Amino acid sequence: MSHMSHIPMSHTASNVFHKKSQTESLSSSLLEGGSVDVCIVGAGPVGAALACRLGRAGVRVALIDKAALLPMEDPACDGRAYAIAAGPKNFLEEAGVWDYIPSPSCPIEDILVTDGRLGKPASSLFLQFMREDANQPFGWMVEARALRIALNAALAATPSVHVLAPAEAHLTRREEGVEVSLKEGGNFRAQLVVAADGRRSRLRAEAGIPLTRLPYGQTAIVCNIAHELPHNNSALEHFLPAGPFAQLPLCGTEEHPFMSAIVWSDKDGYAERFAALPDALFIQQLEKRMGNERLGRVTFVGRRWTYPLSAQYAHSYTATRMLLVGDAAHGIHPIAGQGLNLGYRDIIHLSPLLIEAHAQGQDLGTPALLACYQAQCRPANMLMFIATDVLDRLFSNNNPVLRLARDLGIAGVHRIPALRKAFVKHAMGL
Numbered sequence: 001m002s003h004m005s006h007i008p009m010s011h012t013a014s015n016v017f018h019k020k021s022q023t024e025s026l027s028s029s030l031l032e033g034g035s036v037d038v039c040i041v042g043a044g045p046v047g048a049a050l051a052c053r054l055g056r057a058g059v060r061v062a063l064i065d066k067a068a069l070l071p072m073e074d075p076a077c078d079g080r081a082y083a084i085a086a087g088p089k090n091f092l093e094e095a096g097v098w099d100y101i102p103s104p105s106c107p108i109e110d111i112l113v114t115d116g117r118l119g120k121p122a123s124s125l126f127l128q129f130m131r132e133d134a135n136q137p138f139g140w141m142v143e144a145r146a147l148r149i150a151l152n153a154a155l156a157a158t159p160s161v162h163v164l165a166p167a168e169a170h171l172t173r174r175e176e177g178v179e180v181s182l183k184e185g186g187n188f189r190a191q192l193v194v195a196a197d198g199r200r201s202r203l204r205a206e207a208g209i210p211l212t213r214l215p216y217g218q219t220a221i222v223c224n225i226a227h228e229l230p231h232n233n234s235a236l237e238h239f240l241p242a243g244p245f246a247q248l249p250l251c252g253t254e255e256h257p258f259m260s261a262i263v264w265s266d267k268d269g270y271a272e273r274f275a276a277l278p279d280a281l282f283i284q285q286l287e288k289r290m291g292n293e294r295l296g297r298v299t300f301v302g303r304r305w306t307y308p309l310s311a312q313y314a315h316s317y318t319a320t321r322m323l324l325v326g327d328a329a330h331g332i333h334p335i336a337g338q339g340l341n342l343g344y345r346d347i348i349h350l351s352p353l354l355i356e357a358h359a360q361g362q363d364l365g366t367p368a369l370l371a372c373y374q375a376q377c378r379p380a381n382m383l384m385f386i387a388t389d390v391l392d393r394l395f396s397n398n399n400p401v402l403r404l405a406r407d408l409g410i411a412g413v414h415r416i417p418a419l420r421k422a423f424v425k426h427a428m429g430l
């Protein structure tokens with residue numbers, strides 16, 4: 001039995017789309033030349049959550065995705081689990097999404113950061129973030145599929161959101177407004193387009209917004225494991241020369257009471273070969289990286305996924321009547337588990353701007369509103385981009401001088417509680 005199978009059926013697709021016929025009739029009148037306030041392209045975790053938040057505040061939204069949303073609930077679709085920080089969790093609550101998450105989310109109460117070499121014990125100089133540094137969990141582990149189920153349920157419960165998926169949109173953006181026409185037929189108008197269409201954003205490319213991309217030569221192997229001893233809600237970030245190795249606590253099942261998610265970054269080529277190993281050999285390699293002092297033997301490993309890693313940033317978050325959010329605007333190394341959290345921070349800033357302008361009957365696509373959004377988000381996102389890039393480059397090598405310097409650095413941070421607390425506050429989006 002896989003870990004996913006304990007997600008109760010009552011929350012899955014069958015009742016998520018109970019409002020389907022209502023949604024379809026709303027959408028057909030929209031497509032006959034109607035209008036919405038905001039058109040969001042991309043119904044991933046960022047675009048869909050923004051639609052729910054705006055819809056709850058009475059903003060009329062069209063949410064378009066090139067893929068159907070229901071099949072994304074399939075366990076084979078995505079093996080990731082997100083560490084959702086406190087700020088984004090509050091946002092998902094406000095958006096009416098969090099309560100639909102069908103399986104318990106494991107809190108992360110302790111994070112151990114170590115520097116190591118393959119097969120050798122981790123350096124005795126380490127950094128540990130403890131619950132006292134934050135007065136609440138650092139984050140909550142939510143499986144990608146569980147979040148998808150919750151987003152689908154919340155969308156179905158938000159009448160002012162029209163979901164158009166699968167559909168492909170063609171946009172004509174002018175200073176006075178946006179015309180959206182669908183390849184499948186139908187068109188409507190919007191005041192603003194939000195591009196939430198992910199790393200390879202077509203909208204960003206069509207708007208001619210330049211992108212800087214930094215390949216890492218690393219691929220992440222993602223899987224769930226069961227282990228002999230409890231994790232006590234503790235996460236491990238073990239820096240190894242080929243790339244960082246992370247263990248993140250999950251809630252267990254009856255069959256596997258102690259479970260964790262693994263994000264193991266390794267050099268391109270090697271990662272794919274490790275991921276294809278038979279179970280026993282794969283576990284051997286995994287234990288070499290994780291050590292088995294803390295969690296005992298690994299007793300089970302689920303399906304493995306591989307994701308090539310790179311970082312990128314868009315040179316601007318805005319164009320005429322359009323703005324970028326989430327991975328369309330920035331993609332970072334998963335070293336600190338912050339990619340989605342950064343996307344949520346974008347919409348945490350954007351939502352009140354749009355909701356307030358809507359409440360006052362103002363135009364939602366003015367250059368002033370777009371500039372305000374960019375000024376609130378882009379500088380902080382660039383800082384996180386640089387921090388994760390430097391972390392990966394600093395730790396993913398075997399230079400003995402750098403090794404000593406970084407070990408002294410992480411141990412130094414460990415000894416200064418005020419510095420630890422400052423790190424934690426920033427990472428939690430508070």
Ligand SMILES: Cc1cc2nc3c(=O)[nH]c(=O)nc-3n(C[C@H](O)[C@H](O)[C@H](O)COP(=O)(O)OP(=O)(O)OC[C@H]3O[C@@H](n4cnc5c(N)ncnc54)[C@H](O)[C@@H]3O)c2cc1C
Pocket residue numbers: 041042043044045046047064065066067080081082083084167168169196197198199201202203220222263307325326327328334337338339340341342343
């Ligand atoms: C291995 C790995 C582990 C990670 N772990 C974490 C973690 O622990 N915590 C964390 O915060 N982040 C993590 N991330 C990052 C996280 O997965 C991303 O930041 C997040 O998925 C971005 O969400 P998004 O909605 O912006 O984009 P996406 O998830 O890419 O969604 C984009 C959506 O747009 C749709 N779309 C694309 N093109 C079009 C088009 N032309 N028209 C219409 N629709 C379109 C797609 O179908 C999709 O539904 C991880 C990433 C990786 C690779």
